[in-house]
Amino acid sequence: MNLKSGSFIPVNYTINRWAMAVTKMGSTLSEKIISAHVANAKAKFGEQIGLHIDHTLTQDSTGTLAYLEFQAMNVPKVRTKLSLSFVDHNMLQNDFRNADDHRYLQSVAQKYGVVFSRPGTGICHQVYLERFARPGYTLLGSDSHTPTAGGMGMIAIGAGGLDVAAAMAGEPFYLEMPQILNIKLTGTLSPFVSAKDVILEILHKLTVKGGVNKILEYTGPGVKTLTVPERGTITNMGTETGATTSVFPSDEVTQAFLVGQGRADQHVPLQADADAKYNEAIDIDFSKIEPLIALPHSPDNVKAVREVEGTPVDQVCIGSCTNSSLRDLKMVAALLKGKKISERVSLTISPGSRQVLENLAASGELVDLIRAGARIIENACGPCIGIGQAPPSGGVSLRTFNRNFKGRSGTKDAQIYLVSPETAVAAALTGAITDPRKLKEYPKITMPEKFLITDSMFIFPTTQTQNVNVIMGPNIKPLPTFPPLLTKLSGEVLLKVGDNISTDDILPGGSEVMALRSNIPEISKYTFRPIDAGFAQRALEKGGGFIVGGENYGQGSSREHAALAPKFLGVKAVLVKSFARIHMANLVNFGILPLTFADKEDYTHIAQGDLLELATSGLEKNLVMRNTATGAIVSVVLDLSDLDKATIMAGGKLAAIKQKQVHP
Ligand code: MIC
């Protein structure tokens, strides 16, 4: 990759710095990797750090904006060691718009030195883990499940497209140094209990906001009992706790996986020091975990499968970046072999990658899946983000996925449950929620020493880029621009919402809306549609205003559209009890003030339709808001770094970059 001297770390920097870091006693693994990548040597909790990024990844539905933003930065080539562009989310190609997005992504990748993973190669996180993840490296991805790569001993973080674009331009990624929560794993998993049950147990303990501003670092003898893809299931769904990322050590299991992937030379052993100090710790004894299930409509609504046994099931979907590895699908094939699924169930299987599919085909296990009645669908996200396979009205769907927010499946009144592949198979066979232990014989899965490897669907960049034309179809619209921040903000409370509002509530997925990801004026019409269909129209008529919300506002996806579309409609500030990390950063990047209540009780004193006024006063930490409807004064907190303040003042990160207030 193209390295601009002085602007980015030289290729060996990471490992050399890491080698220095490991000699120091008392460090966690997270601290070791982070201190090898930060400009300021000692990263202290709560302080802002600038993390040098080795690899970036984007996917199609966040990637179009990320590359439009990168192009606006006027940087001739990416300055990372490796940048990857995946097409895995929206591949239905109902009309020209989807296909045009793919063609834009392919041409822009070629122009700027990005590896392009063609549609059909697989889901970004699964493919990245197989072919590109490296112990000790940092990864920034424009997808919230980027921490999947933590299963390989990396610090892998999800972010908005604009932050990923800046990382591609060689800029550090700025974040508050998280606390490090140690999860000590002991014991061995019982038959029919797998990695998904482990992370469901953790979600049960932590809830969907218990991980915010934390890194979940795994240690203990239980680690060695898990393969890399199983570790990936756990780090993947750490995202649902709100954690910044999750990380496993890199050990002989990691080495075996890398050898199997033909990448033995990329193995580096990495672990925390024995006397490492953590901010918090929890113990998970594998032998005490039983098959678990997340009930509608939240990933932390966890119960034992046996407690909800007998509920009739209409659909079972196996796949997604959480549970689509070769290990998982081999298990599914072994459990289904020689059996037939229930007549009342539609079973879909979406392999995580072309590599997984090819290995299943070569071993004959694909036949076991087909004969049992599975509908094999494309190696992509598919039903996970509502791209096809919506359940029937009021239907019950068991999915091996990571999110079950209301409506995300495409059917508003569907009941979505999250389960392991083992529990999914039990339901597919019986037609009802069933404890998988009733299937009696737990098959032993052996992973190939060498995987069949398919790299033919990657297009690697060449040096001949001067004649590459970036092709933009008519649905790809220019990025909107916004003026600098005003000294006084006033307007109506356009919407008041409760706790745990997800980005799926703010700007839904599904093929209809996701075809508009490169067209902000059009996509903005869908803002808050699942909650309030009249929102977009009202916001425009009122000339913008405020949003008021509860705890963990903006949980879920990294999609920056959930900030950019409200901004386009005139939203000036969002006032809530607390924010999810990525969404708060996206609000800053698009110049929307992220405010929290100084006293959470004040939430009850503001109603939708009230008129609010706020003097922005140099963006100080403690500000006062006036509710002109009631005359009440509400103290609010604006907890921003100096860099964030400069960004907001300028009217957003792109404007700030253009004004050269912030880099690059
Ligand atoms: C998701 O699982 O919600 C997505 C779709 O992968 C998003 C990204 C997007 O909205 O494009 C995510 O998790 O970041």
Ligand code: SF4
């Ligand atoms: Fe794709 Fe679902 Fe994973 Fe998001 S959570 S990356 S939509 S598979």
